[in-house]
Amino acid sequence: MLQFFVIAYCLYFFFTIYTSFMQIGFVKDSMKKRAVILSTKKYYEAANYSIDKEKLAIVSTFFDFIIFVFWLGFGLKFLDSQIVTDSQILKAVIFINLFIVVNYIFTLPFSLYQTFKLDKKYGFSNMTPALYLKDTIKSALLTLIFGSLVVAGISYIILNFPFWWIFGFIFIFAVIILINMLYPVIRDKMFDKFEKLKDSVLEEKINNLLKEVGFKSSGVFSVDASKRDSRLNAYFGGLGSTKRVVLFDTLVEKLTHNELLAVLGHELGHFKNGDILKNIGIIGLVMFIFFAIFGNLNEELFLSLGLNSEPSSIIAIFLIFSPALSFFLMPLISLISRHNEYAADSFGSNLSSKEDLVNALLKLANENKSFPHSHKLYIFFYYSHPPLIERFKELGYDVEKEKFI
Structure with missing residues (x-):
């Protein structure tokens, strides 16, 4: 069985590298074409950013493969031999925390390069070393506390239930739902500064829009995202009573009221079409498949790894191989997601207007320097949203002629 997982990981490694090289070549060829969607200057900047990101991804993927070989060839066995305790639950907590720390240290240079070199170069990152360190410490504390509780919980289930993977799935799925409920509250208390919209006219328009589609939330907030990054975004966070509308301050600054309402209309389309519940269902199905696989090793x-079948090793193997298995499930998940995005565009454009949504997407693309062309294979594996050109076609906007048809 180990051979099967190793082959799967090697295929994942090969396809990841291959798609990155295909994307780089495709973007370089596309740079020779006339700029569309973006201004000429930002068209070339976006292309170069896309190429630089893929180059970094290639190096990072090679390094991930080295880490993979390290863990299977030596690391897991060595780490297991260093933890001496009679409690398998305590052993699992210590083992997995150390496993995560080692992985974090190995991958930290890539995170630093992305944030302080690449994103700074293209005018995205506003992160300071002090803020980065502060965020890292807070994230580490959250991972240590809540991650340890989750590991302890799943370890207890493994040790006490014959078909533990079924109960383990239910436990982890419940944790995922809880995280989604608490996410905006945690962001508010520990990372971001959430404020009620200062623009009372915009707030009233948004509340009227929410009432129109029957979306109940705990409020509309602006978040100081610009202290970290200049890109534009908005999201609906939380579940149940914690639901809230969150607008990046960069988005509020750059978009008109009508364009903002069009963006929110798109997001409300996901709510109205039941995409949130569908996504939760898809996550649940994927998690169930994973637990069925890793629960029956x-x-x-x-033995081939020099380990015992116990919570610490089961969870570690899950963490090592799940990215590879996820990669091969992503095309189907992305296909469903792209279909949902088209439907949300349609809903949003009917709720406001196609012109407002197109104008908003044009501004988002230019401010976020989103290159409009991608290789079909890259889209197949990675795009959860349809390519911008295809979205504009569906909205009746001709990007070549820059007008509606």
Whole structure:
């Protein structure tokens, strides 16, 4: 069975590298074409940013493969031998926390380069070393506290239930729902500064829009995202009573009222079409498949790695191989997501107007320097949203002639 997982990871490694090279070549060829959607200057900047990101991704993927070989060839066995305790639950908590810390240290240079070199170069990152350190410490504390509780919970289930993977899935799925409920509250208390909209006219328009589609929330907030990044975004966060509308301050600054309402109309389309529940269902299905696989590993796999079949090793193997398995499920998930995005565009444009939504998307593309062309294979594996050119076609906007048809 170990051979199967290793082959799957190697295929994942190969396809990741291959798609990045295909994307780089495609973007370089597309740079020779006339600029569309973006201004000429930003068209070339976006292309170069896309290429630089893929180059970094290639190096990072090679390094991830080295880490993968390290863990299977030596790391897991060595780490297991260093933890001496009679409690398998405590062992799992210590083991997984150390596993995460080692992975974080290995990948930290890439995160630093992305934030302080690449994103600074293209005018995105406003992050300071002090804020980065502050965010890192807070994230580490959250991971240590809540991550340890989750590991302890799943370890208890593994040790006490014969078909533990079924109960383990239910436990983790419940944790995912809880995280989605608490996410905006945690962001508010620990990372971002949430404020009620200062523009009372805009707030009234948004509240009227929410009432029109029957979306109940705990409020409309602006968040100081610009202290970290200059890109534009908005989202609906939380579940149940914690639901809220969150607008990046950069978005409020750059978009007109009508354009903002069009963006929110698109997001409300996801709500009206039941996409939130669909996404939760898809996550649940993927998690169930993973638990069914990793909950039925044979003893031979653990012996070949010099480990025992116990919570610490089961969870570590899950964490090592799940990215590879996720990669091969992503095309189907992305296909469903792209379909939902078209439907949300249609809903949003009917709620406001196609012109407002197109204008908003044009501004988002220019401010975020989103290159409009991508290789079909890259889209197949990675695009959860349709390519911008295709979205504009569906909205009746000809990007070549820059007018509606």
